[in-house]
Amino acid sequence: MTSISLEGVTWTPASSKLVTARIITVAIWMAPFVLAPTVFAIIFHPAWWWVSGGLLASAVWFAWLGYRSATAHAWCEREDDLLIKRGRIFRSITAVPYGRMQYVEVSSGPLARALGISSLQLHTAAASTSASLSGVPLAEADALRDRLSARGEARMAGL
């Protein structure tokens, strides 16, 4: 079992709040699907317990997946490019050169803001959506965006 890895890279991991955000998102999405059969089981027929149990088990499974992938997300600012690592089952490392970044976008939804994290979206001419950082602490996000933009302008090389 040999996994992809690069030499001499110090990874900055995503904030641990990202794990919290993922678990809360799973909980919000799965709550109605788990509560409805539970209510049916209490009111109508005990066989519904199987359904609600199964859905609860899948909710736990999704939360586990969310935890694993959030802890696997990291990045590293190198000399000429930015490395982004993601995924556990399907792993990938993306290298985005500063000179090709068209613009950098910082955004955070209400849950992320409440937890104090945000996400950065990098746009190149290739329009690849995997060039995004999640779980960047709010205090760092603006500084990181400014650093990336400054390096991008310094090395800007057209399309």
Next chain:
Amino acid sequence: MENTQGAAEGGGHIFTAPREWTRVHPISPLLGGWAVIAAVGTFWIERNLGGDDDEFLDLIFGRIAVLVGLAVGIAVIVIAAGYVSWWFHSFRLTDEAIEQRKGLLFKQFKQARLDRVQAVDVVQPLVGRLVGLAKLKIEVAGGTGSGIDLQYLRLAEAEAFRNELLARAGGAKLDRGAGADSGEGATDNPAAQQSHAPGIGGLQLAPSPGTARTWVAAAVERLLVAVPIKRTILSVLLSAGTIILAFIVVAGVTASIVASVLAAELDLIGIVFGGGAVGGAIAIFGWLAAALGQLNRGLNFKLGIAADGVRIAHGLLETTKQTIPPGRVQAVQFTQGLLWRKPDWWRVVINVAGYHEDPTKVSTLLPVGTRLEALTAMWSVLPDLGDPDPESMFSASLSGTGEDNGFINSPRSARWLDPWQWRRLGYKATDSALLIRSGWLGRVLIVVPHQRTQSLEISQGPLQRRLGLATVTVHSTPGPVKPVVRHLALADATALLEEQAARAAVWRRRQTTEQWLVAVGFDGESGDDVSK
């Protein structure tokens, strides 16, 4: 000189690109689809609002006047709406950009910067050819909808606009000279114009005889490849679609014959026979439509090269002339289907930023060509392959397998994931480009110049992790070419990622400007007069 003589004879107009807000040609709204809309609208209204539909023929003949009136009414409304939007649609060319204004209620203002121009196409649909009008499409590096479409201009005006636009985008300094600021489509002072007509860095730019005189002459074009009609037709026949069609037809005929022979009394036969015939007819019509569409687009294909870029002309009923300036081609792909192996034909498609629509329609550099023509086509977009012997290296890359020519190949463990292609999967990095090979029955070769690498990605699924493999993707602009090297050994993949990132960084530093004429010193300002 030929130009002034012609000017003295005919007192002809010199077509220039407009600097003030100008509208497109007044009969443009009439060339739209109003006839189709009128016909469809009439039919729809009649079906839904007309009385009883029992006596269909009676309906038609009895109400013919009403139908005609309805159709005319709808046509008039559509054309009137077209003229309203025509009134508010205007465009112009400034020193830095092409600007377009549209819309009555929702005003739109689009600006396409000249150094972001990726390609300029002059398209003449059939009706346009009959009346001498053309569409001008300017593709810009931006999202979908960032390009500018001007429908319709006089052909000479469209070409004048294109020539001037490309000359400025290349960085040529064009000076209008005395009394030339009218800005409208034609000026009446040909002698004064001609004496100030710009060349590009002193190069002679004589317009070809028979074309209208434009203020900036079209750069002289050298024809590289012309695809003969016979080969185009044959290539459409020798495609996978034809084979599938032949299979369906044979299967259908056999099934109906067998069924009718086996049990002549069963009613089922009627169903099977009828079904087979109908299915066959549908398949044939579908194939015919697709094949005719392909022929219509691809016939008379000519590839040429000029000072303002690669010129591609093709089309039978609707003709298209594309110009792709240097450095705008992001990736090139060569494919050869199994049926083309014997005549050794290759198809070349490219990624150009801005060509978002139908990739088969506009991104083809060469629809079908011999191996030498494919090499010529690639030379036109990537002159330096970074190898001391490009022809044999390229030729061997097209059809090689395994470790030939310094290709780094997939290891044996890849045969679990891709038992057919694994021998051919691999990459080779020359000084200026990355070559990626794949395909077993249908061979594929992708060339990505180092200077056009956007971002890189190395990825690995659970099975690949088990086998010690990884996949490297070179991100390129949206288009038909997707440069991916699959199932490399992990060490090779990591090495490719690091080395390609380093090579791309070196080449990025070499990229000076988007204006290609300035980059080679032909802009008329820097350097000497080259023509002497």
